Amino acid sequence: MDIKLPKGTKDILLAEAEAYEQVESALINVAKLFSYAAIRTPIFEHTELFTRSVGDSSDIVRKEMYTFTDKGDRSLSLRPEMTAGVIRSVVENKLDVTADLPLKLYYVGPAFRYERPQLGRFRQFHQFGVENIGITSPLSVAETISLGVTAFTVMGFKQVTVKLNSLGDSATRDAYRTALKAFYEPHLPSVCPDCQQRFQTNPLRMLDCKVPADQLLAKKAPNITNFLSKESQAYYAEVKHALKDLSVVFTEDPQLVRGLDYYADCVFEFHMVSDKGLDYGALGAGGQYNNLVKELGGQPLKSVGFAFGLERLMAVLSDSGRLDNVKPFTDIYIISMMPETDLYALKLSHNFRHTNFKTELNLEHKSMKASIKAALKKDAIYAVIIGDQEMKANQVTIKNLQTQEQQLVPVNEVVHLMQHLTNQPGHHHHEETDDHDDHGHKEK
């Protein structure tokens, strides 16, 4: 076969797919803890939605969107991020006027950007995020940030730091932009070519230039904190105060600017260092967007949200050895020894499955050695062996794969016995997926 997957995409399969599911469900559980509800929006939207919200001067819209014209001559785009679609949906369904506020929504799903792929960066990637729409208190911003921190904690990471900044309102940013340009104007000839470009398009981005000389200069640049209005200052102070009370570790970074046009006031990033000491940069980021709902035709609602990049999250988890023993598990592995016993085995598997046992049925008729090895590879707890001796006697052999003990039991008692042996009718000992240090059921 010579058709390969497209650049910047990947197949997620087997253990990795399992890991994605577990991480997603852990994140969703945290969102539910904070009383968030699910939302799913289309993968493509009218292009105009993104040019209006993300901003038609942003790089995302200018050069990273998958935009196409459909057969009805509509310009559509694969979503490059999730917030725009969520807010569009909220406004379109009038949730901004009918729902109790603040409206708290979480989402998980793929998004698309035409970018040069790198580690942890794909053209189709997955985001988990939350939107807290219609907030009235700065404490809600702190609450939302702490949701993000809690998500990291639940995944086993303690060393999360939050980078925090306030961009103020639009008047603040206009004044600041003017001051920044005035500051940079005389230095323009000595600054890097990218920054000369940024000076025209988005002067705020000059602050996080990576060129050392420009970084030194940026340190001397005017600080946005000094341009904040009284209200923004007070608001920002309350957010910080609440974060301290919640023991959220944060550092203020006046040079933190975000690339999406809709951000205002508080913006933040979640940073993590892996167990190996590697700095993965921002694993998640977000901020307030106070005009977006109105801009898209709804009520003027202050809002805050953030998104995590699942691929980056998975990279850190994997690098920290937290995905090593993530795999599907099986309670009972049924081995049918020969074609004549297959139907007998199939019926038994049916009974196990209907009593909530994860059951694998092996009809391959390989050697006993190979069959037992296959059962072990599936991480099964019990093997149920069915040969013609068992079938003739209406019995089965059950083997505890950990203790290697085995016994012959009557077939009509085996389900009941298995429930007794595994110590439950409810039988949910695998179901806790939020703790990635404990996937082995062997120590039970």
Next chain:
RNA sequence: GCGAUCGUGGUGAAGUGGUUAACACACCUGACUGUGAAUCAGGCAUGCGUGGGUUCGAGCCCCAUCGGUCGCCCCA
């Protein structure tokens, strides 16, 4: 979009123009005819990302192309 680097089985990889593409792990089969280890014996890439070219001869050289990775840009 720019710059750099890499591309050999399921995996890690040797190979720098000359017979059958090393080695290791994994996997399969058997010795062991119904039980997880060890050992031993076999098996497992008709092919070196793809397409051209140079050559008597190409995994190796050249060109193109696709893809990965890293840096820039940007971002989750």
